[in-house]
Amino acid sequence: MxxxxxxxxxxxxxxxxxxxxxxxxxxxxxxxxxxxxxxxxxxxxxxxxxxxxxxxxxxxxxxxxxxxxxxxxxxxxxxxxxxxxxxxxxxxxxxxxxxxxxxxxxxxxxxxxxxxxxxxxxxxxxxxxxxxxxxxxxxxxxxxxxxxxxxxxxxxxxxxxxxxxxxxxxxxxxxxxxxxxxxxxxxxxxxxxxxxxxxxxxxxxxxxxxxxxxxxxxxxxxxxxxxxxxxxxxxxxxxxxxxIDTDVWNPETDHYIVKNYTIQTVAEGAEANKQYLCNLFNLDFEKPLFAFIGRLVEEKGSDLFPDTFKVALEKNNLNILLLGSGNNFVEEQLESLKKDYIGTYNAFIGYDEKLSHIIYAGADFLLMPSRVEPCGLNQMYALRYGTIPIVRSIGGLKDTVTDISKENGFGICHDNVSVLEITNAIDRGVDLYQKQSEYKNIQHRIMEIDHSxxxxxxxxxxxxxxxx
Ligand SMILES: Nc1ncnc2c1ncn2[C@@H]1O[C@H](COP(=O)(O)OP(=O)(O)O[C@H]2O[C@H](CO)[C@@H](O)[C@H](O)[C@H]2O)[C@@H](O)[C@H]1O
Known part of the structure; x- marks a missing residue:
């Protein structure tokens, strides 16, 4: 055929x-x-x-x-x-x-x-x-x-x-x-x-x-x-x-990332990638790193990012790193936020394939508060790299991410797209990160999920x- x-x-x-x-x-x-x-x-x-x-x-x-x-x-x-x-x-x-x-x-x-x-x-x-x-x-x-x-x-x-x-x-x-x-x-x-x-x-x-x-x-x-x-x-x-193409998206062989790793070596591997990102973007290695990668359009909830990030960053217990481009107004707001949260927030406005791989490897959580998500690949890449997805339960995100409150759950899910719901989900991520043995257990489990x-x-x- x-x-x-x-x-x-x-x-x-x-x-x-x-x-x-x-x-x-x-x-x-x-x-x-x-x-x-x-x-x-x-x-x-x-x-x-x-x-x-x-x-x-x-x-x-x-x-x-x-x-x-x-x-x-x-x-x-x-x-x-x-x-x-x-x-x-x-x-x-x-x-x-x-x-x-x-x-x-x-x-x-x-x-x-x-x-x-x-x-x-x-x-x-x-x-x-x-x-x-x-x-x-x-x-x-x-x-x-x-x-x-x-x-x-x-x-x-x-x-x-x-x-x-x-x-x-x-x-x-x-x-x-x-x-x-x-x-x-x-x-x-x-x-x-x-x-x-x-x-x-x-x-x-x-x-x-x-x-x-x-x-x-x-x-x-x-x-x-x-x-x-x-x-x-x-x-x-x-x-x-x-x-997902598990040849291209494989932390063991990915030539874009700073240090390769397997399920057994994820602790050191992910850490080395996080360290690289923290040095490059002036972030705080000790705090959990929440990232977003994608097009800055309404479907992805990006119009809410500036306000959401402000609320989350005020608590001073996490980092946020964004890679994306799209709506000019949102881009400008995300740029101007940098001066207010030096040391815990940064954004790269543009498209960078290599950087995206390093973020999947080095971030602790990946944010996807989409209004519409036909499938979403980023959450599956995140899982493969041991990064916990925080998603709005819609479309393919609903089909691929189960909340940690459920049996065998491994992600953080929210039902609606609002500043309050996204920041609540981020707070749940911060709590989970503090329970390191639970966090690491989930990290190992998600790397085993087969989405090839x-x-x-x-x-x-x-x-x-x-x-x-
Ligand atoms: N600034 C940037 N720099 C580097 N890489 C970037 C980037 N912005 C996006 N990417 C990359 O582009 C891809 C985005 O894929 P998604 O599936 O999440 O979204 P998209 O909305 O484009 O696709 C649509 O089609 C796909 C495929 O069917 C569906 O999964 C999805 O839901 C639907 O909206 C990923 O590989 C991501 O890493």
């Missing part, structure tokens, strides 16, 4: 968030289960493309409305990844230093059309086309409706929703950019008076998955306008929990088989 994943991100080529981690790992694990899994993604102007050499295997142009736009398909010449990746190079539109910008309609439409046009030239078509998020959401529609892709009609396709907040909306004025289809069916593209690629994908895909079972259920109640659609299509929808992709990769394969 041949599976083609089509995605805007894939680790280590281009990563903005968790989508890259999933598309960078799932194909690898699928390939080890006797299927052939490959990725098609855009060719961006970034560190990875600058540092690697590519071969052009196909060149042509697509028609985007009235324009002809050139594109190439590239592969890596040397140093292959663990699975085949094909890069769609549209110099005029996709080859940018960023992955996402304010309006990406033409960029991702060009990507999707070029990918399908190129696939039309293949001798053998794939058995499954697996699309990820709204950037590839028009593919299920085009496969079903566009005349030029008639040959693909019988290929089953799957949509995975990593985040339903973003839907790729654009105006009907641009409908002419989509390869010709029976205009009587234009309503399929519409949701709420605009073209909605995610909605179109939910309508047309043969199967729809979300990245955790709880998120699937939550979407029927809150999906940024798509609630009724997801309820109506629920027969073809299911939730499959993400896994093996089980979930197989669940996807079972899903493919059910429609193939």
């Amino acid at each position: 041949t599976i083609i994943h089509i995605s805007a991100e894939c680790y280590p080529v281009a990563k903005v968030g968790g989508l890259a981690d999933v598309v960078g790992a799932l194909p690898k694990y699928q390939n080890s289960s006797n299927v052939s899994s490959q990725v098609i993604m855009p060719f961006y102007d970034n560190k990875f493309t600058k540092e690697n050499v590519f071969t052009t295997i196909y060149s042509n142009h697509i028609t985007l409305g009235n324009n002809h736009v050139d594109f190439n398909v590239l592969t890596l010449k040397e140093k292959p990844l663990d699975f085949d990746v094909f890069f769609i190079d549209v110099p005029e539109l996709l080859f940018k230093e960023y992955v996402y910008s304010f309006d990406d309609t033409e960029r991702f439409l060009a990507f999707q059309i070029a990918a399908l046009d190129w696939m039309l030239t293949w001798e053998k078509y794939p058995d499954i086309i697996h699309c990820h998020d709204h950037h590839t959401g028009l593919i299920p529609f085009m496969l079903q409706e566009s005349y030029k892709y008639e040959a693909f009609r019988k290929i089953p396709n799957v949509l995975t929703i990593h985040n339903a907040q973003y839907q790729g909306w654009f105006s009907h004025i641009k409908v002419g950019l989509i390869p010709a289809f029976n205009f009587n069916h234009v309503g399929i593209l519409d949701w709420g008076g605009v073209i909605n690629p995610l909605a179109a994908a939910i309508k047309c895909a043969w199967r729809v998955t979300t990245v955790s079972p709880s998120y699937m259920e939550e979407l029927k109640l809150a999906a940024n306008g798509l609630e009724s659609l997801l309820s109506a299509e629920s027969a073809k929808c299911s939730g499959i929990l993400n896994g 992709w093996h089980v979930s990769a197989q669940e996807y394969i079972n899903l493919y088989k059910s429609i193939n």
Whole structure:
């Protein structure tokens, strides 16, 4: 069975968030289960493309409305990844230093059309086309409706929703950019008076998955306008929990962290990483270190961070370290907080892969007070590195973290997103840290939890088989 994943991100080529981690790992694990899994993604102007050499295997142009736009398909010449990746190079539109910008309609439409046009030239078509998020959401529609892709009609396709907040909306004025289809069916593209690629994908895909079972259920109640659609299509929808790439996220071999460690040596290993962070960010090694890593957006609860951190830091019994970027106002507030809590608070506003690994290893607790969390990978990385997650019980966080008050519990959970509930949860963390033998016992237990992709990769394969 041949599976083609089509995605805007894939680790280590281009990563903005968790989508890259999933598309960078799932194909690898699928390939080890006797299927052939490959990725098609855009060719961006970034560190990875600058540092690697590519071969052009196909060149042509697509028609985007009235324009002809050139594109190439590239592969890596040397140093292959663990699975085949094909890069769609549209110099005029996709080859940018960023992955996402304010309006990406033409960029991702060009990507999707070029990918399908190129696939039309293949001798053998794939058995499954697996699309990820709204950037590839028009593919299920085009496969079903566009005349030029008639040959693909019988290929089953799957949509995975990593985040339903973003839907790729654009105006009907641009409908002419989509390869010709029976205009009587234009309503399929519409949701709420605009073209909605995610909605179109939910309508047309043969199967729809979300990245955790709880998120699937939550979407029927809150999906940024798509609630009724997801309820109506629920027969073809299911939730499959993400896994983590345990080769990349392994404290024993992780080349980014300061000192490697195992369950047996976690005390010294985690301590060395914490010491490094405390030196680098001027924090107090003796106090517990609470960290946050992620995008500073409302979904992650980041608008509450400045007030929450102030309340927590006033007690002067802990450190807080933040790595993230996003909302400018929140960034400024988090920056200005630094001067008030010198020695116990710091923040790195930006994106830094290496630093994120050191924080997973060196922090004592990881904060995830998300309003919405389709799956969340950070809590699973934290568990693997022996860092106790403090999460709001929602989506994938609910599916992966059990509160310490429950039998075999190992994390700290709160029900709502408010300054009071988050600071109460932090207080519980401080208390737990003071009971070092209990803390260490939990640390050992969480490092043993297996969240590797093996089980979930197989669940996807079972899903493919059910429609193939
Ligand atoms: N400033 C920074 N510096 C370095 N690394 C940073 C960083 N900000 C984020 N990261 C990294 O990006 C990834 C974030 O993954 P998440 O799954 O938590 O969130 P995201 O919301 O992007 O993903 C969406 O898709 C994924 C995948 O399906 C779902 O798990 C999730 O719930 C959904 O919101 C982690 O690898 C994290 O370490």
